[in-house]
Amino acid sequence: MSDIVCPENLVYKKPSTLKDAIMHYCPGCGHGVVHKLMMEVVEEMGIQNDIIGITPVGCSVFAYNYMDIDMEQAAHGRACALGTAVKRLYPEKYVFTYQGDGDLAAIGTCETMHAANRGEKMLTIFINNGIYGMTSGQMAPTTLEGAKTTTSPYGRDVETMGYPLRISELIANLPGVAYVTRQAVNTPANVRKCKKALKTALEYQKQGLGYCMVEVVSNCPSNNKCTPLEANKFVEEQMLPFYKLGDIKVPEGK
Amino acid sequence: MAKVVGEVVIDTERCKGCELCIAACPSKCLSLSNSINVHGFQYTVQSGDNCTGCASCALVCPDAVITVYRKVNK
Numbered sequence: 001m002s003d004i005v006c007p008e009n010l011v012y013k014k015p016s017t018l019k020d021a022i023m024h025y026c027p028g029c030g031h032g033v034v035h036k037l038m039m040e041v042v043e044e045m046g047i048q049n050d051i052i053g054i055t056p057v058g059c060s061v062f063a064y065n066y067m068d069i070d071m072e073q074a075a076h077g078r079a080c081a082l083g084t085a086v087k088r089l090y091p092e093k094y095v096f097t098y099q100g101d102g103d104l105a106a107i108g109t110c111e112t113m114h115a116a117n118r119g120e121k122m123l124t125i126f127i128n129n130g131i132y133g134m135t136s137g138q139m140a141p142t143t144l145e146g147a148k149t150t151t152s153p154y155g156r157d158v159e160t161m162g163y164p165l166r167i168s169e170l171i172a173n174l175p176g177v178a179y180v181t182r183q184a185v186n187t188p189a190n191v192r193k194c195k196k197a198l199k200t201a202l203e204y205q206k207q208g209l210g211y212c213m214v215e216v217v218s219n220c221p222s223n224n225k226c227t228p229l230e231a232n233k234f235v236e237e238q239m240l241p242f243y244k245l246g247d248i249k250v251p252e253g254k
Numbered sequence: 255m256a257k258v259v260g261e262v263v264i265d266t267e268r269c270k271g272c273e274l275c276i277a278a279c280p281s282k283c284l285s286l287s288n289s290i291n292v293h294g295f296q297y298t299v300q301s302g303d304n305c306t307g308c309a310s311c312a313l314v315c316p317d318a319v320i321t322v323y324r325k326v327n328k
């Protein structure tokens with residue numbers, strides 16, 4: 001080993017709050033990046049014993065095998081309902097839900113909207129990859145216009161299938177909502193910003209400001225039938241022009 | 255000798271060879287191995303010696319397999 005590899009020269013290592021288990025995600029999938037970022041934030045804030053996560057149904061259903069914190073797994077779409085219960089039982093704990101766009105924006109729209117509208121003091125991490133990953137590539141409410149999926153084989157036709165849903169913009173209109181931001185993890189700079197947003201959201205939760213959502217525009221190389229690099233290119237060129245990055249709502253005076 | 259030198263240590267058995275790190279590296283010093291790991295994936299190796307320890311590769315890695323070191327030569 002060279003003299004560069006020694007503890008005093010360390011600039012980055014896997015957070016200790018992320019287990020060593022090999023994640024089941026496909027190569028290059030954004031889920032892994034967001035798991036890692038969330039665990040970095042938990043480690044840095046020193047809240048490993050003070051945070052409870054709720055996993056969805058979707059590819060990230062097994063997130064509890066990777067995040068070394070207390071977690072519960074909700075029925076499909078119901079993460080925000082379970083999160084509400086957990087937060088009300090343990091108001092001193094940090095609570096977050098982790099949900100895909102099929103889970104959050106289709107079957108779970110009702111639970112999500114009402115939890116946000118009630119201003120539940122929790123964080124939702126919303127992974128928007130524009131497709132149903134786990135069930136092999138059906139159209140999601142967030143699928144872009146014209147995009148081909150197994151249930152829109154000729155491309156999403158908005159006349160019959162409706163328009164892609166911008167959940168973050170919708171949620172931001174609700175008075176109970178404190179902070180909504182849209183991030184991505186396709187480049188090193190975006191990864192840094194996304195981590196900052198996750199930390200900010202937890203700080204607002206601590207201050208009791210209201211419901212927070214961090215949407216992460218992500219990829220799904222397997223169901224877009226492309227390489228991880230091509231999938232990230234799709235995110236950059238197709239998804240980000242429609243799902244614009246940045247803060248959508250910030251608490252007053254912040 | 256370069257003022258800032260870096261080096262990465264890659265957990266090759268946990269690497270899935272997605273190549274996101276290779277594209278993210280501004281110094282272009284990462285590449286895919288010629289061999290495969292126990293899971294059958296080609297994995298990332300450091301092939302150039304111009305690493306600056308910027309950690310771009312580690313940031314985009316979905317499997318957190320990269321540890322980064324950086325030394326400033328006085």
Ligand SMILES: Cc1ncc(C[n+]2csc(CCOP(=O)(O)OP(=O)(O)O)c2C)c(N)n1
Pocket residue numbers: 057058059060076099100101102103104107127129131132133134135140220
């Ligand atoms: C009640 C119910 N309906 C449907 C399903 C099938 N199902 C499992 S995951 C999923 C969608 C997952 O998509 P998404 O939330 O976008 O997560 P991803 O897998 O892309 O991360 C569906 C429809 C289910 N498990 N339970």
Ligand code: SF4
Pocket residue numbers: 024025026029030031059129133134219220221222223
């Ligand atoms: S199917 Fe898509 S979302 Fe699911 S793990 Fe694979 S790449 Fe990720």
